[in-house]
Amino acid sequence: MKQAILAAAVLAALPASSGRAGERDVYRVGIARSAFRDVPRHLLPFAGQPFQDLVRAQTGLDGQVALDSEWPAVVRDLDAGKLDVGVLQGHEYAWAREKYPDLRPLACSINRIKEVRACLLVRHDSAAASLAELKGRRLVLATRLKDHARMFLEKRQAEEKGGGGFSPLPAVDTVHEAVQKVAAGEADLTVADHVSWTSFQKLHPGTTRALRVLGQSEDFPPAVLVYKEGGLDETALARLRDGLLTAHKTAKASRLMGLIRVEKFDAVPAGYEEAVRACLKAYPAPPPEK
DSSP states (O other), rough: OHHHHHHHHHHHSSOOOOTTOOOOOOEEEEEEEEGGSSSGGGOOOOOOTHHHHHHHHHHHHHHEEEEEHHHHHHHHHHHTTTTTTTOOOHHHHHHHHHOOEEEEEEEEEESSSSOOOOEEEEETTOSSSSSGGGSSSSSOOTOOOOHHHHHHHHHHHHHHHHOOOOOOOOOOOSSSHHHHHTTTSOBBBBEEHHHHHHHHHHOHHHHHHHHEEEOOOOOOOOOOEEEETSOOOOHHHHHHHHHHHHHGSSSEEEHHHHHEEEEEEEOOOTTTHHHHHHHHHHSSOOOOOO
């Protein structure tokens, strides 16, 4: 549900229609399914309900939002002109640019905890210095695990263990539950995204002392709002960009972003494309599904 509010915040940031000739009153936004990994699936059908009233109240626009497609479908629809703006994770943008070089970043979504990274966690008394020393040990993962955390685990597993496996335990619902399993000695290893691990440390300082970080990922590029070059005219792009970058100054949009731990939408930083290329090198795009 948090990402549903993100979509509403994005649309709430869009400036109200001026009625000028050539400008549309409907903007179509697609958010990749990866943004919903931590949202219970049974809530997804209800995620779009608050959009229309919020969009009309805040912008005067009729916003159409697609919430439940994987990133390849989002970028295909952008390329085909079925969407105006897409919301992708940074690594998804890196993958998409390979096939769709006309994609351009519009703005970045900046969380209160800005770093997008992951870490491997073991008990503090584990003698393991690498994943290779945990071969065959008990691994617990969360069903709501963020994609970049899973990618980091798989990359380290391939590098350090030659593709060998762990002894997987039944998945738990949340990252915090997985971390608790390791702390209690019921599992030997888990992986957590940086936001979940940081919040766990604040909520459970005593339990945290029973854990240690075995390895940490590099920073991933932040989530990004993208468009197809030529898909929107320069006036519309300027209105969208200005609305997003000033959303944190708008009381209603700011409250919405606070609910999802988004501090603000920011201009695409210098060096973002370099970070995207580095991410693509470290995490090549997966083969297309058949």
